[in-house]
Amino acid sequence: MSDDCVSDARTSDARVSGFPASGDGGNPLRRLSLGELRRRTSAKWRTYPADVLPLWVAEMDAMPAGAVTRALTGALALGDTGYPSSGTAYAEALDSFARKRWGWDGLAVERTAAVADVMRGSVEMLKLVTGPGDAVVVSPPVYPPFFGFVEHEDRRVVEAPLDADGRLCPSALEDAFRRAAAGGRRAAYLLCNPHNPTGAVHTRAELTAVAELANAYGIRVVSDEIHAPLVLPGAQYVPYLSVPGAENAFCLLSASKAWNLAGVKAAVAVAGPAAANELARLPEIVGHGPSHFGVVAHTAALRDGGDWLDAVLTALDENRRLLGELLEQHLPEIRYMRPEGTYLAWLDCRALGLGDDPAAVFLERGRVALSSGIPFGTGGAGHVRLNFAASPEVLTEAVRRMAAAVGR
Structure with missing residues (x-):
């Protein structure tokens, strides 16, 4: 990258260094x-040089919910820094949240298990229902660890690509x-519901079709539903376990993405009624994965962090609209x-003629870090994933830099 480009990136960085704007205290982003964000030491802010705007990994530019901060500082004040208990507080909080938010009463606490993430x-659910050499179907483009984790456990990946609109394709x-x-x-x-990276929220009809096909071919479904609380206006989250025919499936849920808690890991595995006996065979050692602080933080988020989540969802909806306007104006x-x-936008950049990896171009020429589409598998080449859980100012500056990178 030329010295002129570096200088321009640093100058433009200064344009957004002074927010937040006055009178907008209700927007957590x-x-x-x-x-202040650049003082963080997480992957989002330490992977690239300081002149790069990072809109890649799934971290939000927000302070934690007050309920989470109080729970964690309270635990520290008590010296409550030991091993996690084997209680059900996390699962109970998730069950209550599911009933209030989604009208779903199918999350039976007795059919749950705490897992690391x-x-x-x-x-671990895949290991309950498949063995070495067996196949695990995934629907690319999809979260890259779906490939790495499956193959690491000596399972074969079989692809069922999404359709041209980024949705599940029955055929x-x-x-x-x-x-x-x-x-x-x-x-x-291995289902992703809602889907990362396209942001598709699968409908009840789509999920029912999955269950029918899975039962017809003897396929066991494991649904990653980590983004479930992050459904934006206009769509409705449907738990896979709530559709007919999903009784022998598993789903994984967490407060991690919705409350920005990737650094304090914890999650809950939920079995359908017909899979309860299999979940009961989960090795006891698996329950050692979540940290005590993770369980404390996630439980507090689900119990008392609803208002914070509502404010985040409002901000994300506004940013979703803003991103569309910015792209139409600068990069049509x-x-x-x-x-x-989710707070992830899947951008098809093939018409720009930047090759298979446009993220590399936006980074080198524009000093904006996006996720390359290539690791997401089939359908990912020529695409980037953009994290829009940032301030409107940062989002605006990022698109301006992307446009400048291609001579706009």
């Missing part, structure tokens, strides 16, 4: 200045299920599939 828990699923179960082998489907060639959930 505008309470920290860019300078959603991805590790998903792997692709049926073909993949048929291939995965060939020869009578056990097989599973990019296809922006308006996400229904």
